[in-house]
Amino acid sequence: GSSSHSMRYFVTSVSEPGQQVPQFSYVGYVDDQEFVSYNASTRRYLPKVPWISKVEKNDPDYWERNTLYAQGHERSFRDHLATLAEYYNQSGGLHTFQWMYGCELRNDWSKGGYYQYAYDGRDYISLDKDTLTWMAADVPAQNTKRKWDADFRDNEYKKTYLEETCIEWLQRYLNYGKETLLRTEVPEVKVTRKEDYDGMETLICRVGGFYPKDIDIDWTRDGEVWLQDVFHGLVSPNSDGTYYTWRSVKVDPKERERYKCHVEHDGLPNPVDVAW
Structure with a gap:
């Protein structure tokens, strides 16, 4: 890897x-x-x-x-x-x-x-x-x-x-x-959403069950890396020796479809892009 x-x-x-x-x-x-x-x-x-x-x-x-x-x-x-x-x-x-x-x-x-x-x-x-x-x-x-x-x-x-x-x-x-x-465990990627009080919403990309620890996760908008209002968690261990983490982004609900969670990892033959 x-x-x-x-x-x-x-x-x-x-x-x-x-x-x-x-x-x-x-x-x-x-x-x-x-x-x-x-x-x-x-x-x-x-x-x-x-x-x-x-x-x-x-x-x-x-x-x-x-x-x-x-x-x-x-x-x-x-x-x-x-x-x-x-x-x-x-x-x-x-x-x-x-x-x-x-x-x-x-x-x-x-x-x-x-x-x-x-x-x-x-x-x-x-x-x-x-x-x-x-x-x-x-x-x-x-x-x-x-x-x-x-x-x-x-x-x-x-x-x-x-x-x-x-x-x-x-x-x-x-x-x-x-x-x-030197094993690889494929990350599971899921996007959830949470309504915010200001009319905006937060999309949360949860990535779990992966090994090794190195992983690249980005939010993209229209295919381009998006950094505004993006927050991330630590890469943390699961009890079975794999890892999990998350990335969130605050978005306008009307533009939700423009955003995707982009993940690259040794366990994936190709990068994956997951929308809500």
Whole structure:
């Protein structure tokens, strides 16, 4: 298909008053599907979907290696939380340190990747891959920037990971899980209408049951894309792993027939245009 695909990891450490050890979790996603996880209770890197078990055939050390990797980050995040409390002159309380990293293979075959950190829910520091330097979001983060900028070789490694290694693993996982990750589910498109108090009416294009998530929806008038008084909802997940969304447009009832909902998606051999 022509959809974009991504691999993302979310790492979170939370320190709470009275707790000796911060709570810690490490969760991996391919597209929007959680496929691996580690937490402070299990202290093991564990599968979350059946298809990831295929990794063991070519990489028998996969689970042990990643368990050790996650355990190392659990220890280092404990140190980070203590250091950041000093940087922000804090003596206690509940605090969070979060790390988000990953890569994306876009539908035009271009690539993207990022390393981002947050403290107490706010941006803290992120990697600029082009300059191989870190961008600090505030004054305390300048301390971390100075330390991490000095390790140029590690920054080079991170760039290589994002642009090459991460993409290679993403493609491997897409192959392992292709029955679910590369499937297509055809969107169902329905247009309803609602009378407004001002003599106008709202046409609502409801699109549901589609996979993958990427979809293009426009309202057209006489075949041309129409943007005036158009509103849209988020692309949201259904319980069965498909998605739904909507687009609405406010129209004069006398001109209703001029408007159509135009939908393009991997599951459709051709675009569809649906009127009320």
